[in-house]
Amino acid sequence: MAKEINDANYKELLESGKPVVIDFWAPWCGPCRSIAPIIEELAGTYEDRAIIGKYNVDDGDELSVEYGIRNIPTLLFFDKEGKMVDKHVGTITHDALAAKLDALL
Numbered sequence: 001m002a003k004e005i006n007d008a009n010y011k012e013l014l015e016s017g018k019p020v021v022i023d024f025w026a027p028w029c030g031p032c033r034s035i036a037p038i039i040e041e042l043a044g045t046y047e048d049r050a051i052i053g054k055y056n057v058d059d060g061d062e063l064s065v066e067y068g069i070r071n072i073p074t075l076l077f078f079d080k081e082g083k084m085v086d087k088h089v090g091t092i093t094h095d096a097l098a099a100k101l102d103a104l105l
Contacts, residue, residue: 002043003053007062010055014082018059019050019104024074026058032073038094042101049105077104 004097005013005022013020022105023039025032036054057064057072067084077100079084086100 002039003051004054005053006064007060010063013051013053014078016051017080018028019080020082021052021101021104022063022076022078023052023054024057024064024069024072024076025054026056026072028058029072030093035073037096039092042097045095045098046101048089050101052101075100077101078102081098 002023003013006056010022023032023035025036027033032054037054038056046052057069065070071089073090075088075092076084077088079085085104088097088100
């Protein structure tokens with residue numbers, strides 16, 4: 001299951017020593033809901049190797065402002081050192097997201 005990411009815990013997650021993927025979303029966003037099953041499935045598949053989480057833009061704004069999130073869904077990819085290495089805006093296929101995750105490992 002995807003981890004709930006918020007303004008209080010994201011720094012700790014980025015310092016975990018694992019790759020991190022953050023899905024910026026909102027409940028009212030149709031494209032966000034369309035990729036949610038992919039996010040959940042891959043969170044289970046990669047749970048021992050990476051952190052995959054969801055950041056609800058309606059519940060907080062610190063992280064959105066820090067990374068200049070203007071559109072959702074937006075996926076940010078961080079390496080094991082917590083450095084952002086990739087960004088994807090819009091929907092994404094299962095295979096494309098899995099390939100991006102594999103590149104982080």
